[in-house]
Amino acid sequence: MSEEQSQDSSDLFEQRRLKLERLREKGIDPYPLRAECTHSTAEAIRMLEEWKEKGGEDGPPEVVKLCGRMMSVRVMGKASFAHIADGSGRFQTYVRLADEGVDAETYELFKRDLDIGDIIQVEGTLFFTRTGEPSLRVTKLTLLAKSLRPLPEKWHGLKDVETRYRQRYVDLIVNEDARRVFVTRSHIVAALRRFMDSRGFIEVETPVLQPIYGGAMARPFTTYYHALDQEVFLRIADELYLKRLIVGGLDRVYEICKDFRNEGVSSHHNPEFTQLEVYQAYADYHDMMSLAEDAFSHVAEVVLGTVRVSYQGHELDLTPPWRRLPMRDGILEETGIDIYQAPTVELLRQRVEDQGLDVDPQPTRGSLVDEIFSEYVEPKLIQPTFITDFPLEISPLAKKKPDNPDLVERFELFIGGLELGNAFSELNDPVDQRERFMEQGRQREAGDDEAHPMDEDYVRALEFGMPPTGGMGWGIDRMVMLFTDQSSIREVILFPHLRTKGAPS
C-alpha cells in the first residue's frame, strides 16, 4: 500500500513522510536521542593522509565514527557512495552489500529509505578509493535525523536571493561561500576582541533601551516600556554611555553591539547593524587613527593572512600608515570648490551651482558640505583614507580645532569606497557641549530630523570632568564586507530583515 503511494506520490515532502513511516514500522527511530562522533570529517581526512605519508597500505585499522548530512548519493547496484558534510567539510562514504555489517536489510535501508539531506552516523574504517578520494568503508549505518524537505539542486545550488535570506539555513547547507562568509565574520570579531583586550581595553555592555538616544545623527526606533510607563528608544549608538564610563574612570572601554537606525535599507545599510565603539582616556583622534590602522592590519593578518585585501576588483593595501586627507582638500580636488571660500550656506550653494554639481539641496552649510563630499569624494576613496577636519555643525560631540573653530578634530575612515568608521577628539567641555546641543535643537527646529537631542545627564557627567579622550566607532558589518569581498551588507548579516510575507508553506 505505502509502496504504491510512494510511487504515485507527486509530492516530494509526502514521499519522505512515507519513508519516515516505513522506518518506524521497521522499528527504526528516525530521530534518535544521541549521536557519537569520534572525528570530524576534516580530522578523518588528516588521519588518512598521515597514514599514507607513513607508507601505510589501504587505511588505518581503527574504527572511526563520522556524523554529517548526506549531500549526494551514487547507487551502483550492490555498492553505493555518498558524501556527508559536517561543519569541517565533506567526506565520502562507501556502503557495499555483503561487506562486514552490511546485510541485505541494511543495504536496502540505505538505498530506499535514506535521502539526500538526511543526517546520519557512519562507522567503519578509512581507505582511499581507486581515484584517490579519502573514504569510509561503512560497517554500521545509523540515521540521526530524517530530512523531510528536498535540498536545492546539487550543481547550481540555491541562488534565489530572497529564499537565501528568508531560509538562511538552506543557504548555509548548500552554499559553501555563504558559510565561509559567516565563519570569517566570527574570526574577525574574535580577533578584534583579542586585539582590543591586548591593548588594555575592557569590554562593557551599555543599555539598548534608552530614554534619550544620542551619539549619532539618525532617526531612532521607538518602543514602550510598560513597567515604567515610558517611551524608550533603541540605541542609535553607544557613545554617550561609554563616555560616561570614561568619566567614571574606566579609562579604556569598548563595546561590540547592535545599534538600530530607523532609516532606509540599501546595499550598505541595514537598520539593525553591528558596531564597535572604543574610547580611550588621555588620547585624541590621532591616537584613534593609529589604533584603527593597527586593528585593521592586525585583524587582516590574523584572519586573512595578509594585509593586502582584494575588494570588488580593487587591490587594497592596509599597511599603515594610511592617507590623511582634510575634507576641504578632497572636495577641492574632486569639484574645484574650496569650501573655506564659502563660509555661508548661500555662498556654498552658489559655488555648487557655478560648478554645475548635482547634489540634493541641504538646509545647512554643514550638511551641504557633507552631501558634496558623499557625492563626489567618497566613491574615489579606495585605498584606506582618513578624512579629517569636519565642519563643526555636523559634529556636535567633537572638540574644535584650536586653529580653526569652524572645524573639529574628527575623522571618518574610508576603505574600498565604504565608510568604515568615525572618530573624534571627544568634546569634554560641558559648557561648550551644552551650547552644541542647543544649536542642534535649533537645527531640528529648522527641519533637520537627524539633529542631536539634548541629554542633560550626559552634560552633567561632563560637568564632573572627563579627561581628554579619543573615541572611535566602526561598522563591523562593513568591515566583514571588506574582508570577504561582498558588495551587499545582507550577505554578511545572517538574517537580514525582509518584509513579512504570507505564512511559509
Add this chain to the structure above:
RNA sequence: GGGCCGUUAGCUCAGCCUGGUUAGAGCACCUGCCUUUUAAGCAGGGUGUCGCUGGUUCGAGUCCAGCACGGCCCA
C-alpha cells in the same frame, strides 16, 4: 517614496516580444539494471495554483491594470 527588472516543477532555468493542441529542459524524485563511483551511467516515469486579483479576447503562462514580495539604481 520614484524608475527599471524579476516571480513558471523541490532547485537552476527556457517558453512571453509575435496569444492558439495536453507548459518544457537539466538536476532532484519514483521504478528497473548496475560491486571503487564522484555533476556516475543505462532504460522508463512529469510530479505544475505559470506570485495574487481583476480586465481584454472565441481563447491568456504569454497582452493590459492593480496588488504582494524581491533585486538593482535613484531619493
